[in-house]
Amino acid sequence: MPYLVGEPPDPGIVVLAAKGVGVYAAFCGALDGAHGHLSPMERARPPVDLAVAEGCGGLLIVAYGAAERVTPYVDALMLTARERGVNIIDALRVTGGRYWSYTCASPTCCPPEGTVVDVDGSPVPAGAVLRGIAPVRPPRVPPAELRRVRALLAPVGGPERAAVGAAAEAFALRVRALSEDTRVARGTAAVRAAADAEGLPGREDTARLGVHLGHLRVRDRAWSAITADTAPRHRDLWGHLVRHLPDRWRAAPAALTAVAAWQQGDDVLAMAAVETALAADPGYSMAVLMGRALAWGLPVERWRDSTGE
Template sequence: MTSTDRPRLAVRSPADLLAAVPYLLGFHPADSVVVVALRGRRIVFAARADLPAPPEDPAHPARHLAGVVHRQRVDAATVVGYGPAARVTPTVDAVREALGEAGLELLDALRVTDGRWWSYLCTEARCCPPDGRPYDPGTSPVTASAVLAGQVALPDRAALAARVAPVDGPARLAMRRATDAAERRLVDLVEASPGSGPPGGRALHEAGVTAVREALRRQRRGERLGDDEVAWLSLLLTHLSVRDHAWERTDGRDRDIALWSDVLRRAEPEFIAAPASLLAFAAWRAGEGALAAVALERALAQHPDYSLAVLLDDLLRRGVPPSDLDGWPAVGPPGVVRPRRRRRRAGR
């Protein structure tokens, strides 16, 4: 599910819309149904689901998509199905019905296969011939505008997942060695820490705050963390007070996404839950719902009960707009998240 707080793309025809969809999602969809939602004349949201495989009922993803889109407080939508007619048509029909029940105006319903598109609503052979209309997104001015604005459309969802895939080969071996050294360093820190609280509690928190601050500073300067720094940070993030400190300082900035993507890819599997969740939060805040989803898939596959990942996954699946939670998180005691009221502007 993707909010579209990005440079505006001028969409004037079905072909323009089809050229825009990959940039709204972040990748070129296949075997998918996509709903593009508008508020007034502006595209504000795009949601995608896999086409159901027979004998799965197409009404299930249709109701889910319609509910997600309806929560965005939009006025109208266009449905696009990608794939053969036998699979696309029942799903598009179910989504159309569900959107109508939600009170949304249906602008168009399209099917795309092999570089051609068809409209389910147009019956004029002159503009909507039975064999479809060819389109080439590579020649569209929408594509040119998106590229000029720095937007990226990866070849498919697998390419998006590769952005958060773990490093391998020599890079993985180097990280294992760095993590072994970081674990020994952590033991030394705990053993040297006095106090009656949890073992090393204060010292661990202070070390974590320092590591997070240094990582953010290095990222602002365009510097990449070394293996020892990533290993040390990933260990410290397993402590909730450190994770929450990093979470409060993470937003939808490009540098936040870059930092936590790098840490996620390089951290050892047992330590990925926090950086994956921080990346998902940053991507969600930036309107990159698809990137947030693949980050959460990595987190939950390895750590299915990690509470922050479970919370963010629920927000993403329900299509909660990031703007609904401006000022969030407000973190109390470690791991306890409190809603924060939006700040009121002066004079109101």
């Protein structure tokens, strides 16, 4: 595992997808943190769906943590894989330096007390050294990248943010009296105009856009308009809203910023924007979906292929 995913998360799940004679992809997800509220079945579908889409025929599941914590996730993965016709090569649990198999019931092979993970007695490290293979190092974000992300997402100082917030509250009271269809039509028009305009919106327009994005149908139309070509504009526009709007209105533009950054291959900004959205609105569904796509390594091409749908 250290040569495939680095230090495995604990508690967490690693899923290796096999294609041909080797590992085709490795999916790694912690069970705590931003995605801890998702059910086992919600966590199981993305890696299995991606494995099927890529033509992988088998999965090796390795869970790290106490049995009561990880077993529901292993069960969900195994059930989902079998429903999709994917072979389970093996499913293991690693706890306290020992491992157990979920698929083997033979006490001679897999004793009830578990099997010691004997790193020192394994030929794998020596073989890796001979081949010049090193364990995967945990990702480290350079200071310059952190400064760049903060500049794109950190709230503006001074009275400006409060003024935008007041304007947003006043506009929200006005649009509340409109019909559903009128709100969606006006919001969609405002979003399209802002995306096509040059420069960044002023205080009043920033406030109005923030309120419009609070309507899910308007937000989704903005979401579907983000393509590889339009991503830079959307990143700058929605990032501007993130910096100027109060927390009540930040989740939607932050999630849109994440999608735009992901389209550009900027995973550092994308994940930071997801965290910003979830900090403003824990459980915000679009941010949760985007976070799952990033955590499981969903290829951006797969999103582009489905945007017409």
